[in-house]
Every structure is written in C-alpha cells, then in structure tokens.
Amino acid sequence: MSTLLVFDAGRLNIRILYLTLSTPRIYCIARMKSFSACLWVLAVSVAFLVQTSASPVASAPVVNLGYAQYQGAIIQDKVTNATHTQFLGIRYAAPPTGSLRFRAPALPAVTAGVQQATSSPPSCMQGSGGLSPTTPFRAGHLQSRTEQDVGPSEDCLFLNVFLPGTLDQRKTLPVVVYIHGGGYIEGAADTGAGNDLIRESGEGVVSVFIQYRLGLFGFLPGRKVKEGGSLNAGLLDQQLALKWVQQHIWQFGGDRAKVTIWGTSAGAGSVLQHVVANGGFTFPPLFRAAMTSSTFLPSQYKYNDRIPELVYSEAVSHTNCSSATNTLDCLRSVDVNTLQAANGKISQGGFFGTFVFVPVVDGTFITDRPTQLLQHRRINGKILYSVTNAFEGVIFVDQSTANTVQVADYVTQLFPNISPGQAKAAAAKYAGLGTNIDQVNGIMGEAIFICPTYYLLRAFGGKAFKGEFAIPLGHHGQDIAYYFTNGVAPPFANPSFDTAFADSFMDFTMHLNPNDKHDPANITPLWQMWQGSNEMLFNKTDGGDAVVQPIKTSTALLDRCNFWQSVAENTAQ
Template sequence: MLSLRVPLAVALLALGRARVVAQTTVKTVDLGYATYQTDASIVDGVTSFLGIRFAAPPTGDQRFRAPQPPATIYGIQNATVQPDECMQSAVGNATTPFRLSKRTAFVQNEDCLFINVHVPADLDLTSNASLPVIAWIHGGGYAGGSNGQNPAQTLVSNSNNTVISVQMQYRLGPFGFLAGETVAKDGVLNAGLLDQQFALQWVQDHISKFGGDPSQVTIYGESAGAGSVLQHIVAHGGNTQPPLFRAAMMDSPFLPFQYEYNDPMNEVIFANLSQMVGCPISNASLDCLRSVNASELNQMGQVIALDNLFGVFTFVPVVDGDLIVERPTVTLRKNQTNSDVTLIMTNSHEGDVFVDAAALVATNSTLAEYVANLFPRMNDSSIQQAVALYSNLTDVSAPTVPEQAAFVMGDSIFVCPAFYTLDAFPADSNWKGEFAIPPGTHGSELAYLFADAVPGLTFNNSAFISSFQSGFFSTAIALNPNTHGADDLKPDWPTFKQTGKTMLFNETTTGEPEVMTIPTSDALLERCAFWLSLSDVNAQ
C-alpha cells in the first residue's frame, strides 16, 4: 500500500497510469477493525473505496501461509488510492530468441491483500439498501494483474447503478502458487486461491455496510480470473459451506495443467527456486525461503517462469486435497458445483496470443512437435489423434501450423473448459456466449464489458455494447440473462444443455451488429470430448 498520506479527492494510479479522481460526497464505513472514508470517483456517478485491507500482510513468517484477519487500525483511513499490486511473475517465453521485459510500471509489494468496493454515488449507506454484488477477479495467468488492471467501477455505472462491484488482489507467482511436499508441511497450498476465498468471506461479512446484499453475490472473472471462478465452483468438492456466492460468470475460463501438489513437476519447480535463491532443498521447512528478500524471490520466480514454453504459465493452482480435493473435471463430471447458475463467454480465437507463430515458422515446426511440447505427458498415439483433429479443421479456417496450434491451445485451455463447466449445471441454469468481433482474440470482449474504460473498442456501437453487457447484469441481478429490456438487440439466451446453442456477438461485413443464437459446432464438441478423455493425462 502506498504509505504517503493524501487528502481526499486527489490523483490516483488507475489502470497503470495517473488519473484524476473527481470529488463526490464523502462516504464512511466502519468495518469494526478499521474505518474507511472516500470521496473518490474514477467514473462519473460511482464512489470508489480503494485499497481496503481485507487480510493481514502475508509477509515475514506469514509468507506461504493462509491469509489471516487484519489487525485493528485506529483512526479514519482514506480509501482514495489504488493499492500497490502484488509481486508480478511472468508467462513462458522459451521458444523466442528474446526475453519478455520484467514489469516495473506499477509499484509492487508483497503486502498487497486489498479490496476495492465501488458503489453508486447517490447511494445512502445508512439506508439499509441491499443491492446485488459482482465480485470481480482479475486475470493474468496467476502471474500478473491487480485491482488497477480492470475498471470494475464501470460495472456499477454500466448497470445503471443497480449493482455494487468489488475487486480483490491475491498473491501471484511463487508467493501465491508455490507447491510441493514442503509447502504442504510448513505452509499452505494454493495461497492465491485462499486469498480470493478470504476476500469472498470478507464480502459476506462486510458488504452490507456498503449497501450490498451478501446473499446476492456473483463472482465474475476473465482468463485466470475466470479460471479462479471455476476453482471456487469446484472448491471443497463443489460443497463449500456456508456458500460464498450464488452465481458464477466467466470470460475465457483458464484451466491449465493442475497437477497434484507433490507431482514431480511441482517438486522440480520448488527445488529450482530454492537453489536459485541460495536455500537448501528442505523437505520440512520454509524458513529459508521466508527469509529471502521478496524482490529476489520474485525475480528468480520470473526466471523459472520465462523458461517455460511460450504461452504457458508455471505457478498455477494444484490439487491440494482440501480446497481443491481433485482435478476440476472430476468434480464437474459429478455435477457438483457451488453455484446456482453460470454464464460463460469465450472468444473466437482464444489461442492466438499464446502461440509464437513466428518461431514455429522459423523453426519449421510440425503440429505434432508443438502438441508434444505443450502436453509433455501425452503418448504418441494421443499426439497423432490431436494432429488428425487439428490439421483438418472443418468449422474454422486454419490452414497453417501456427493457426492450428492456436486452436489447440485455445480449445484445450480456454474453450473446452467452458463446456466442461456448462455440463455440470442443471439444464435450465447454464448459458454460453461467443465473442467474435475481429480479431476475437483472448480478452477482446473486455473493451465491451467495461465500455470506454479500456482500449480495444473497435466496434463502437452503443446498441451492441448494451446488448452484450445486459446478459451479465441480468444474471447477477435475477439469475437469468433474459430479463433484458425491449430495446435489446439479441433474442433470449438459450440454455446450453437444453438447446446446444450459443449466443453469438459479432459484426457483419457491412458494419452492423450481429447478435444471434447459433448451434454449437459438432466438430468443436468432438475436439472437447477428445481433450476431456485426456484430462487425467493432462491434469485438468
């Protein structure tokens, strides 16, 4: 957290750059352990509480341990400045001749467990209001991201002030997702997921003080944020008690290889990190790793992450036997979930940004070689099956190896997990959308979800944007995306399991909105069935 004390209504860092905060009426909330006040407004009509501490600093002896309640803070705390982001890791970059630049644009801090709450500016916090709540979980491959990454305050304004939004930070990279026998013995596994769960419990305990209804919480995220939503859907075998949310929405649910915590893959990562920071490879104690300077530990974690295959993330959730009792697909196939309903969006070209097309061309790589590198435990027969499926795609155009590789990556890690999740829900409570505005790459839809608040709005059509957003807000408010207004462009969302149909959001060649239901490709479902059949091999 930035230590400089500042008056209300001053400049803050938002979205990674300076932004002036407008002044609104001062709002004050007493949380019992601390009192926060703010008059900050990042977007018109919304008051934002920024940088509320929801857990004690996970530093020193608390590194690699479960989040703990924050200490009592006396006096009124200003909630007008974005918190420092958690230590940022990296994505694999091993197939290119250069290294990704390490992030330095935003202040990073191991003490980073803060939550933002955004409320309508005209909401009287003493009025016993009880608005639905959207809890946003940022993406970034469990390696990057922060509360400043996504403008969750626009979820309030875009909903016409009918919801409250919150966003949480959680430990990333080795701080949040280091695994192995030693971590299980002397620390906690999946610390980053436990941070999220702790934040969701904070919402249950405190959101009513902000005018929110703890019984009407929807969790929502994109990429690893959506993957986090998936993890909470299956947490405790799909039976978290008491419940922390009632609805789950996901954009591009990220389901990477989720090995057992003591799998040799995780033990090698633990041993390498220990050696690189000068710690003995202990099987009983994390004392040495806890004593290492946070910046040094983070830097060595980045080195390990960068050595992974291009587009692959190293520090990710594991099966821990407690929060995540088994591989997510195992729980999903039992139709056991912690949510009443789900709405899931994927993009038409999810995998493009995670494949180094230039390197594949330069090295004259075959699709079989790419599949073998991406899935180290698949046998030759399965690799050849994958090649047969993806070298002859009938529902999409992918004539080259890099294009085929992109669909391998996109289907297996993002698109198919959406269908696995949909199949776990009752027939009348699951909906599927596809965002295809060119280029339709991973994250393209965020510009439309957050409207003008993020770059990338290539199709600036207000009716299209409103139609795209309305299904999410309707689900959060009414557990159904179809309580939209008469001016909405789209037909009713069809439930996926009952109809096999998807809601398409696209643009016509003449520049008009194309919002319609389409049958889900049988070829895509066949590919997803193939990946699901290998879920034990690929640890999903």
C-alpha cells in the same frame, strides 16, 4: 499503424501499447516480451486513456468494519452524471509477509483511527508468462533468464468496493465480485472499472474488485509447502475476500445472498476453482452464481507430482536455499527481491505462452482434478453464464514458428505428460483445420480455454447460458474493452452491440437471466439456456452492423472437447 497511447508501466516492463485504426488489432511492445502483461494492461489501461470517467465531488461517510474504519469518496460518473461511492484499498487480510509467507491468509489486525480509502492499493508482485521455445519439464531443468523488476509489494491483499449513490441512500443490491486475470502471475484490482459495472447495470449492483497473491508468492507447489504452509495461497486469498464480502458487504448496500463471482482468463479460471472448491460443498455458500470470460484451465498437477516438485526445487535453487535444513523456512526468510528474481526466472523459463505458477490439486481446498469434479457435478453455485472468444489461443502461440511447428510435437510441449500416441491422436483431431500454425492455435485455445468452458456448462446441467464473442479478430482479451470502457468507445463502437454485450453480464448478476433486461433498448433476442447447444453470438457485419443472434454449438468442437476430456489425466486437467 498509429500510436494512440503511450503507457509507461515500468514495473511490468511494458512500454507502448499500439492500436491500428484500420482493424481492432492490439499490439504490445514490451521490454521482456510479456504478452500476458499486455493483456492486463489492456484490461486496466482504459482508466488512463484521456481522462478518468469519474471525479470526486465530496468525502464519503466512514464505514466501520470492526477491525478498521475506512473513508472513501463520493464521485460523479462523467458518462451518466450519476453519483457513485467508492472505497479503494480496503485491507481484507494481514500482510502475507515473514512467517505468513506461503501460508493461508490471516485476518487483518485491528487498526485505530480512520483509514483513507481513496487511492489505488499496491498491486501484488508481478511476473510474466513462459518464453521458452520448449518446455523445461521434459528436459528436467528450467532456463534462467533476465531478472524481473521487483513488483510493488508483498503486502497487497486489498479490495475495492463501488456502489451507486451514497451510503445514506444505499439499497440492498446484488453484488458482483470480479477476479482479475493475468495467468496467475500478473494483474491487479482495477480502481475504476467498478463504476463501469454500476453504469452497465443501470445503477443496480454493488461491485467488488479483489487482489490475491500471484506467481511464486501465491502458487508455490510441492510437498514441503503442504507440510509447512498452504498450497494455492492465492486461491485462499480469494476465498477470504469472498468471506469478507459475506460479512461486510451489507454496509455498502450489497445483498450477501445475491453474490455473483466473475473473472476473465485466470480470473475465470479462479471462478472455476471456486465452483469445484471443497469438492463442490463449500459451506456456508460464498456465491449464488458464477460468470466466466475465457475460462483458463492449464495443467493442474497434484501438489507433489514430478513437475510441481521440480518447480519447488527451482525456487529453492534460485534463492540459495538448497543447503538449508528447512528449505521452506529459508524461502520465508530470503529477501523479497531475491524471491521476486526467482519468480521472474522460473516463470519466463516455461514453454512459450504457458504459466508455471498455477493452482494444484492440494487434496483439501481442491480435492481432485477439476475435470473430474465437473464431470461428477461436484459444484458450488446455482447457475452459470460463460463467454468464450472465437480464437482464444493465438496470442499464446509463438507465431514466428508458423513455418516450422509440428503439431504432435507442439502437443507434447504443451502437455509434457501426454503419451506419444495421445499426441498423434490430438494432431489427427485438428488435421485439416488450416495450416500447422492454425492447428496449434486451435489446440491451445480449445484445450486450455474453450473446452474447459464446456466442461463447466455440462456440470451446471440446464442452469447455464453461453455466449461467444467474435468481433474480429476474436482473440483472447479483446472482449475486455467492451465491458470496462471507462467511458471510452471500444474498437467496434456500435451502441446497440455495446449495450447488448456489456449489459448481459450485469443483467445476469441481477436476475440470473440475461433475458431480464434493465435497458429496453437492448437488442438481444430470446436467449435460451445452453442445454447442450444453445449460444448467443456477439459479432458484427463487414458493413459495421451489430450481430447479436442465437447459434448452435459446433458438434465438431464438442467432439474435440470430448477428446481432451478423455486424456485429461495426462494433460493434468
């Protein structure tokens, strides 16, 4: 193993990222074993490998948004030498602190003077995924663990905007809004990746990267929150950012009628949430198209179900608010460090590879379980492009349990409300698909990531394209290095593959059709809409040649997805 990068992200407790030279494996060594934080580091650390892909060359003109004026920077892309303009750290909402904690985001206050938009904004408070060998929700309690370091800031509702050329040269271009992943508890808006998307579009898009409240701060569930605050605050942050785009993106050369929303992992799960938001009738529309990379749909309980109420009670307990007359007011008044400590303890106490603070069915913004809304085609957006990775579940399963894991028991740990009979039926669906650890890898990957993607595809009917990323090992998150490159060659450095895969997202953003290619060197063959079976495979041969070819969706996979959909009431999806 060779050390290629030492990455010190102390606030996330990550110390070293290793890459092996013989295979495209990626390893993270984290003080708190925060595997999902490692994914986020992979997504953003390319901006720190060797050098930045763009350097400032002059001051950008000022943009007046009404409530504030911002001045960004004109930069020159070191890959293409093209001129780009970027604005980093534009505030789109008031600080969600004090009385605004656990409430829907408020509009920002009017700020005098010109604000500099040339440096990274503070990220939202960070946490980690579950580390427990068992689910705490069957046992009725959560395990306390080592306290998490306090994240950067509660005041984190900012976004970054990137455009080709300069403001005085701006055109009216399609817009891609990227929502970062990280299990709804980690991540931040990348401050360089927007230039990658402009490059991969042939200078044909405006890109926006947004931040939103995470973990306990953004996804605290429970009846008390419904009554005295706002559920799914993190999703409401995203919605306000999308409204900001509708109101202001024209000043950056973007066409608000041609917005595509895109995300990876929990970012893709967020896209799913906006697709079904408001019962599929968000008005006025906030986007015309949706893209998902590794759609994340964990259990999404009703806000006052047993497990969400238990999570709320644990938050109250860990912050010494149990004796308060109004526990939500107490949570609003506690020190941010105390709240962040509870955020870390509760999150790490979840079952290994799962995330405790995730969206809930709130009855207003999310009116029903996502699978129900998708089944009835209650959707926003006109067309979809979705990509899944071949083996999504591996990194979310404790591989050290390979010799001991029992498949049916694993299902009950992953879905605490599933019945014993349903758990046995699930195990039967995966029997014969390798060893027990192979089977639970498949269950995690398909039930949580891959099958929800097919539910989305079905909901859009004939208006959908499907891709599969299978470059070995085909694990969750390994596709990110191919579209957020910062000018650094990805693990499989084949120009033909890189162009075909990365450009497909921007071609879809611009034309709603990956067949309409801006680069004539793109080797992707005719790409049929999904229509129940048509996909495009992105892979490589053992000899290192690019493989970009049509394939058919596995009927056995769709059968397993039909099973998970049939028990979705018990899995709370």
